[in-house]
Amino acid sequence: MSTSNGQTYDVIIVGGGPSGAAAALYADRRGLSTLLLDKDSFPRDKICGDALSGKSVTILEELELLDQVSELPGAFIQSVVFGSPTHTQVNIDFKRNIVENTPSGFVIRREIFDNFLFQEAKKVAATTVENFLVKDVIRENGRLVGVSGKNTETGESLDYRGKIILGCDGFNSLVARKTGLYEHDPEHWVVALRQYYKGVKGLTDQIELHYIDEVLPGYFWIFPLEDGYANVGIGMLHKYIKDRNVDLKEAMEHAKESEAFQERFTDAEPMEDPTGWNLPVGSKHRKIYGNGFMLLGDAASLIDPFTGEGIGNALYSAKYAIEVADEAIEAGDFSEEFIAQYDQRLWAEVGDELQVSYKLQKLGKIRPLLNFVINKAARSDEVSNIIAGMLANEVPRKKLANPVFYFKLLFS
């Protein structure tokens, strides 16, 4: 038997990862009362590459948290290396230095980064409940008006009421499932493994994405961390894992033992067994809203299909969701038609870039073409500058949407 705490919050946030925590922080700026719920207690781990680049840095700066994030244990990042299947490498500098001498990006373990953001959110949320597993949504007249679930520590079942419900609950989103919006499409879904290491040679201030044959159009990554540690992993489109019957653990072992990487792993020591996780990618524009609710971050499939970066778009989704939540509350209109503005604003921000990345991912399936593009970028300042601009969010959206732009770029 569930009981209610008798309060109606402006916003109920299901999930305290980057999208949920950022939503609480943006809501506070607009004076909205929030209930922040997570099934785990923080700090908690999250399988990830742990890299925070362009977009994440922009939002952290907007939330005035960049200085504090710079102080967290981790590595500063100034560039990204793309390696082709034939091991040609192009090194792309992140162009954007917000303040002189500040890094353009970070690699920070999610156990640390998420906990930092969650604790900041907890300071401003009206109520935060950890160890609360949301099990269902509450509907009235076709609109979501709350959630129900169980405190896994006390065993108590509770209902909570809110004007707007935000599903920030990751790839397996309960809110998406209960509203009929959950989709697991293997063509738009990546599976990846992470394994922390100590002692990998050749770590610098770069993150490395190597598009190796075993997992094309996916990649093998090596990201530096603090004190000589590294985040190493491999990821591939779910459809190809199934079609080609790939064992990702074997593919990762093979990559480390291959001629190109063997020397760097000779003295390296794994800190854990490889662990897998899911990445719903934004190559398909899914429905992510309805009467009284919105889906954010991984629940809305916003991960970049080429680079696997999802934290930046998760943070952006929080910004636009709260903007629209505030306006809906002000207008007293919680209808799907009103809330559709969330989808429009978010896709105006991230849509073109996701489509470009989808094109790059498709191109990555054709080995000679991927070799050609990476070789071209390695030889041409113009091409590498443009990729840098894309990564730093500086290439105008209209340009990204125009095929002539790519043609000129690659064949000039």
Ligand SMILES: Cc1cc2nc3c(=O)[nH]c(=O)nc-3n(C[C@H](O)[C@H](O)[C@H](O)COP(=O)(O)OP(=O)(O)OC[C@H]3O[C@@H](n4cnc5c(N)ncnc54)[C@H](O)[C@@H]3O)c2cc1C
């Ligand atoms: C292997 C791998 C590597 C990646 N590398 C990178 C990278 O280097 N850089 C990058 O930017 N992105 C990367 N990503 C993507 C990134 O991890 C996600 O995009 C990001 O975590 C999305 O944040 P989120 O807040 O939407 O969801 P999550 O971080 O998944 O948070 C969801 C939260 O909801 C809670 N929750 C779930 N269900 C419930 C429930 N029923 N009730 C209550 N709480 C619930 C969970 O406990 C969790 O805390 C990677 C992903 C993977 C799998």
